[in-house]
Amino acid sequence: MVLGNLSGVSEFRLLGFSEISHLHPLLFVVLLSLYILTLMANAVIAFIINSDDTLHTPMYFFLTQLSCLDICYLSVITPTILENLMVGTVSISKTRCALQMFFFLFFGAAECFLLAAMSLDRYFAICRPLHYTIIMNSRVCRSLVAGTYICGTAVGLVHTLVTFSSPLCGSAIDHFFCEIQPFLDLLCGNTFPSEIQVIVVAVFAILSPFLLVIYSYIRIISTVLQMASAESRQKAFSTCSSHLLVVTVFYGTAGSMYLRPKYSYCASVDKFLSLSYSVVTPLLNPVIYSLRNKEVKAALRKKWRKI
Secondary structure, eight states, X not given: OOOSOOTTOOEEEEOTTGGGGGGHHHHHHHHHHHHHHHHHHHHHHHHHHHHOGXXXXXXXXXXXXXXXXXXXXXXXXXXXXXXXXXXXXXXEXXXXXXXXXXXXXXXXXXXXXXXXXXXXXXXXXHHSGGGHHHXXXXXXXXXXXXXXXXXXXXXXXXXXXXXXXXXXSOOEESSSSOOHHHHGGGBOSOOHXXXXXXXXXXXXXXXXXXXXXXXXXXXXXXXXXXXXXXXXXXXXXXXXHHHHHHHHXXXXXXXXXXXXXXXXOOHHHHHHHHHIIIIIHHHHHHXXXXXXXXXXXXXXXXXXXXX
C-alpha cells in the first residue's frame, strides 16, 4: 500500500485472490460456470412468468423483478472477478471503481427492500385474503418496486459520494471488486465517522426491511396457526417457505458483512461472505423458487412440452 495522501489517485489495484493464486484456473472455471448458470436460470424464471398468464399475480411480478435484480447485481462484479483470476492484480480506474461500488450497492439495497415488499405481499395474501386483490393491485405493486429502486439509489449515492470524497492514503484494495468495507482501509486519519456512516446506512438498507419481514412473518404465523385444517396451514406455509429461505440466506450473509465494526474484519472471511451474497445467492433464488413452487414447475413443464 502506498502511504501518504493520495486524494488525486486515478486508479486502484484490486488484489483479488492473490493469496491462493495457484487455484485461479479452478476458481475461474467454477465462477464462470456459476455466472452463466445464474444468468440462464434467472432469465428462464423471468421468461416463464411473463409468458404464462396464470403467473401474472403480484407474487410472481415481484419474483420477476428479483430475477432481473439478480442478473444486474451479479453482472456488476463478476467480469472483474474473472479478469482478476485471469491476469492476477487488476488495475481499475477511479471512475470505474466508483460506478462499480454505486451499482453494487444500488442493486443490493434494492433487493433488500424488494424482499421486504414480497413479505408484505405474503402478509396480505394470508392475513387479508378477502381484500388481497384490492390492496395489492397493479398500481401498488409498481409503486413498491419503484420505491425499492429509489431506496437503492439513495443508498448507493450516499455510500459512494461519501467514500470517494474522503482523502485516501492507499491505492491497493485487498478484494476482488470495489467493495466498501476493504475500501475503508485506504482512508486517511480517523476512519470512525466513515465506519459509523456504513453502519447507519446498513441499518437503513438491511435491518429496516428485515424487521418488516420479521413483523410480517410473525403476523403470518399467528394467522396460519389459527386456521382450522392442517391442509390450509400446510398450503399457507408452502407459499411462504421459498421466500423465507431466500430472505434468510440474503439478509444473513449481507448483515454479517455490513452490520459489524471494522476491527472484526478479516480479508479472507470478507471475500468469502462477498462471494456468498453476490455470486451464490443469485443462483439459489431461481433454484429455490422453481424447485419448491408447484406453479412455477407446472409452467416450466408446460413450456417444455410446447418446445
